[in-house]
Amino acid sequence: MKSHVLGYPRVGAKRELKKAIENYWGKNSNQEALELIAAEIRKQNWKKQQNAGIDFIPVNDFSFYDQVLDTTLLVGAVPERYQALLNNQNLSELDVYFAMARGLQTEDYDITAMEMTKWFDTNYHYIVPEFVKNQTFKNLSKKVINEYKEAVALGINAKPVLISPASYLLLGKEKEAGFDKLDLLDGLLEVYKQVIAELENLGATYIQIDEPFLALNLKDKEQFTIQKTHQFLNKEFPNLKFITATYFDDVLDNLELINQLPGAVLHIDLTRGDETQLLKILQSEFKNQSKVLSLGLVDGRNIWKNDFTKSIAQINKAKEVLGTDRVWVASSSSLLHVPVDLESEEKLDDELKSWLSFAAQKLDEVVLLKTLSTHPTHADLLAFENNKKDIQERRASGRIHKFHVKNRESFIEDKDLHRNSAFATRKIIQTKALQLPLYPTTTIGSFPQTPEVRSWRAKHKKGLISNQEYNTLLEQETKESIEFQEQVGLDVLVHGEFERNDMVEYFGEQLEGFAFTQFGWVQSYGTRCVKPPIIFGDVERLNPMTLEWTVFAQSLTNKYVKGMLTGPVTILQWSFVRDDQPRKTTCNQIALAIRDEVVDLEKAGIKIIQIDEPAIREGLPLKQAQWNDYLTWAVNAFKLSASGVNDETQIHTHMCYSEFNDIIKAIADMDADVITIECSRSQMELLDVFAEFNYPNEIGPGVYDIHSPRVPSTQEVVDLIEKAEKYIPKENIWINPDCGLKTRKWPETKKALEVMVNATQQIREKVEVSC
Numbered sequence: 001m002k003s004h005v006l007g008y009p010r011v012g013a014k015r016e017l018k019k020a021i022e023n024y025w026g027k028n029s030n031q032e033a034l035e036l037i038a039a040e041i042r043k044q045n046w047k048k049q050q051n052a053g054i055d056f057i058p059v060n061d062f063s064f065y066d067q068v069l070d071t072t073l074l075v076g077a078v079p080e081r082y083q084a085l086l087n088n089q090n091l092s093e094l095d096v097y098f099a100m101a102r103g104l105q106t107e108d109y110d111i112t113a114m115e116m117t118k119w120f121d122t123n124y125h126y127i128v129p130e131f132v133k134n135q136t137f138k139n140l141s142k143k144v145i146n147e148y149k150e151a152v153a154l155g156i157n158a159k160p161v162l163i164s165p166a167s168y169l170l171l172g173k174e175k176e177a178g179f180d181k182l183d184l185l186d187g188l189l190e191v192y193k194q195v196i197a198e199l200e201n202l203g204a205t206y207i208q209i210d211e212p213f214l215a216l217n218l219k220d221k222e223q224f225t226i227q228k229t230h231q232f233l234n235k236e237f238p239n240l241k242f243i244t245a246t247y248f249d250d251v252l253d254n255l256e257l258i259n260q261l262p263g264a265v266l267h268i269d270l271t272r273g274d275e276t277q278l279l280k281i282l283q284s285e286f287k288n289q290s291k292v293l294s295l296g297l298v299d300g301r302n303i304w305k306n307d308f309t310k311s312i313a314q315i316n317k318a319k320e321v322l323g324t325d326r327v328w329v330a331s332s333s334s335l336l337h338v339p340v341d342l343e344s345e346e347k348l349d350d351e352l353k354s355w356l357s358f359a360a361q362k363l364d365e366v367v368l369l370k371t372l373s374t375h376p377t378h379a380d381l382l383a384f385e386n387n388k389k390d391i392q393e394r395r396a397s398g399r400i401h402k403f404h405v406k407n408r409e410s411f412i413e414d415k416d417l418h419r420n421s422a423f424a425t426r427k428i429i430q431t432k433a434l435q436l437p438l439y440p441t442t443t444i445g446s447f448p449q450t451p452e453v454r455s456w457r458a459k460h461k462k463g464l465i466s467n468q469e470y471n472t473l474l475e476q477e478t479k480e481s482i483e484f485q486e487q488v489g490l491d492v493l494v495h496g497e498f499e500r501n502d503m504v505e506y507f508g509e510q511l512e513g514f515a516f517t518q519f520g521w522v523q524s525y526g527t528r529c530v531k532p533p534i535i536f537g538d539v540e541r542l543n544p545m546t547l548e549w550t551v552f553a554q555s556l557t558n559k560y561v562k563g564m565l566t567g568p569v570t571i572l573q574w575s576f577v578r579d580d581q582p583r584k585t586t587c588n589q590i591a592l593a594i595r596d597e598v599v600d601l602e603k604a605g606i607k608i609i610q611i612d613e614p615a616i617r618e619g620l621p622l623k624q625a626q627w628n629d630y631l632t633w634a635v636n637a638f639k640l641s642a643s644g645v646n647d648e649t650q651i652h653t654h655m656c657y658s659e660f661n662d663i664i665k666a667i668a669d670m671d672a673d674v675i676t677i678e679c680s681r682s683q684m685e686l687l688d689v690f691a692e693f694n695y696p697n698e699i700g701p702g703v704y705d706i707h708s709p710r711v712p713s714t715q716e717v718v719d720l721i722e723k724a725e726k727y728i729p730k731e732n733i734w735i736n737p738d739c740g741l742k743t744r745k746w747p748e749t750k751k752a753l754e755v756m757v758n759a760t761q762q763i764r765e766k767v768e769v770s771c
């Protein structure tokens with residue numbers, strides 16, 4: 001029996017990599033300094049795993065931005081618009097890599113970034129490969145080779161990790177019509193052959209080939225592509241042992257295919273999907289083969305301590321059928337999605353800590369599960385006893401269960417999920433009550449989180465400034481933002497969210513049943529990280545969470561200030577969620593807390609309230625058969641949070657990073673009076689489905705991209721609004737940016753909003769003339 005993990009977090013325990021990369025971007029350091037820090041992080045990660053006793057240690061799981069973008073460089077799939085950069089002597093391969101991730105705007109270049117999208121159902125984002133009809137591949141980057149050599153030189157039993165050619169193609173996008181990306185496989189396989197041959201020459205024995213699509217529903221051609229990939233690799237390299245790694249769901253839909261695949265090891269995720277997965281694999285043809293089964297028992301997506309009793313029972317089942325040598329113990333997926341080290345946390349109490357396990361602790365769990373299933377020492381057995389005790393104590397803890405919260409959740413009725421009147425009636429009432437102009441202008445909520453604002457919060461947290469000083473500074477910032485919004489001429493204002501560290505963590509910090517960490521950083525995209533709160537118990541709102549700031553902002557202006565809340569599904573999706581009750585129940589508890597906040601905002605005179613749900617699509621299960629069930633409870637949770645108010649109160653929702661084609665009915669069922677969406681990059685094409693569906697409620701299609709500092713021209717925005725008018729009746733159109741402005745700087749924000757308001761004014765004038 002062997003142990004391994006599929007990947008390890010690369011941000012560093014204190015986000016050292018983030019800081020080093022941002023210093024490099026800011027020209028405060030050079031590539032050599034950045035490479036040194038990166039090498040040190042890799043070394044520490046490998047040594048940590050080696051010291052823990054992990055048998056096969058992943059290499060090439062490190063990345064300066066994203067592992068899919070690394071693969072794009074590996075196979076030389078650099079889109080045409082960056083080709084000139086590769087020939088520029090002043091730019092290194094790393095600079096081109098960062099340009100692909102972030103775009104490049106200098107005196108000489110103005111090149112857009114590659115698209116970024118969600119990595120399956122996680123909060124991690126990858127850079128989408130772009131393919132053209134005459135796409136060619138050639139090995140460009142030596143990253144995996146160099147990192148393999150580096151690991152071997154440090155005495156590490158290195159297991160190179162590569163994204164499978166099949167999954168790589170499936171993750172990408174055809175950028176022109178007339179071909180099928182899967183037909184590019186042969187060319188790609190040749191590059192992999194060259195790279196893997198080099199790894200074999202250097203002494204690699206096991207190679208992990210990530211094939212996450214095996215956990216999804218696959219079409220015939222997709223299955224064929226996967227099959228061809230593995231047949232090719234195993235035929236070309238008969239002496240190498242390939243680990244086919246799947247994760248994030250069960251593989252039962254593809255079991256027949258899996259059993260036909262060659263390879264030394266199959267890795268499955270046993271923390272997600274159908275609970276009968278293991279049994280079904282053990283009963284299948286798999287048992288008659290010689291392949292090893294790697295059991296993904298230690299959760300790579302959540303932070304709860306592993307229940308050893310349960311895991312050992314599963315290991316024993318596998319051992320009974322396959323024998324000890326054909327069973328490995330592993331993390332369910334890469335540990336990229338969990339924080340680095342629980343030991344760094346100084347403020348979590350001991351009881352809570354005894355329930356948790358971060359990446360470093362998960363290494364010990366993997367190793368312990370192996371030793372407990374083979375030759376346990378006295379210390380191992382003692383650790384097992386402690387584990388049983390911790391699991392038992394968590395189950396029984398009085399901190400988790402609140403009868404009145406459970407009771408309230410269990411009495412949710414259908415009437416709680418509906419506004420008093422249908423949208424058509426509400427629209428008449430709200431139009432009369434709010435008296436907004438045609439094409440009302442607004443923003444999505446956050447204004448720039450400047451280094452000063454963040455530093456005030458840091459000082460406040462450290463006790464270096466008092467509550468009063470901190471609040472005064474934030475009040476001043478809010479006041480300036482209201483003044484700016486009035487002066488630029490926006491119709492519906494926001495307070496700016498300056499008091500929030502993150503749109504989820506902020507709520508987690510104020511709700512009962514949540515815990516939050518000091519250093520629990522998880523990479524979201526590039527150098528951007530989040531600290532997902534931990535939902536450990538029944539969720540309850542003891543006090544209003546946003547009321548003071550909203551009411552304060554409203555007191556500064558006669559215009560409407562939108563109340564700004566994060567929705568229940570997004571709070572659930574972007575937190576570490578308790579595993580002892582259905583997600584639906586936890587989501588409803590959060591929805592009730594948000595509902596109370598919505599009602600309090602209304603009582604305090606706030607007329608427009610936005611409940612952000614950017615993660616509703618991301619929460620879709622990977623298998624389509626489960627979509628309906630999820631969408632029903634997710635939409636109901638949103639409606640529960642939104643329906644406690646009178647018809648006059650206008651409820652907005654906001655979604656970014658979403659495609660709506662296959663979920664438009666659910667979006668309409670949410671019945672928000674106004675939905676604002678990210679639209680500018682798709683040049684309003686996202687609206688197609690809203691038009692086709694005859695979406696009845698109001699829509700604010702984003703009219704400029706907030707992910708770039710670029711200020712749009714007035715004409716560009718006018719053109720986009722006119723395009724939107726082709727899809728939506730003008731009485732239903734709102735004008736707003738794609739998303740919040742927290743990652744932007746003030747100068748570009750001010751200019752862009754000025755442009756947005758001017759463009760709207762031009763459109764209004766045209767309408768007046770035509771009337």
Ligand SMILES: CN1c2c(nc(N)[nH]c2=O)NC[C@@H]1CNc1ccc(C(=O)N[C@@H](CCC(=O)N[C@@H](CCC(=O)N[C@@H](CCC(=O)O)C(=O)O)C(=O)O)C(=O)O)cc1
Nearest residue numbers: 123454457458500501502503504524527528529530574743
């Ligand atoms: C909309 N998005 C979000 C997602 N998930 C969320 N949970 N939140 C989101 O907003 N998923 C999809 C997208 C992803 N987008 C983003 C966008 C931006 C960020 C981001 O900017 N992250 C920041 C961290 C934000 C934060 O929590 N800041 C804290 C300060 C933390 C800090 O720097 N502390 C210092 C200590 C300072 C000191 O002591 O001097 C430290 O720890 O070293 C705050 O404002 O208080 C980032 O920096 O990455 C993320 C996702």
Ligand SMILES: N[C@@H](CCS)C(=O)O
Nearest residue numbers: 444445446612614740
């Ligand atoms: N209200 C949030 C939504 C982000 S998706 C913001 O403006 O940042």
Ligand SMILES: [Zn+2]
Nearest residue numbers: 614656739740
């Ligand atoms: Zn957004």
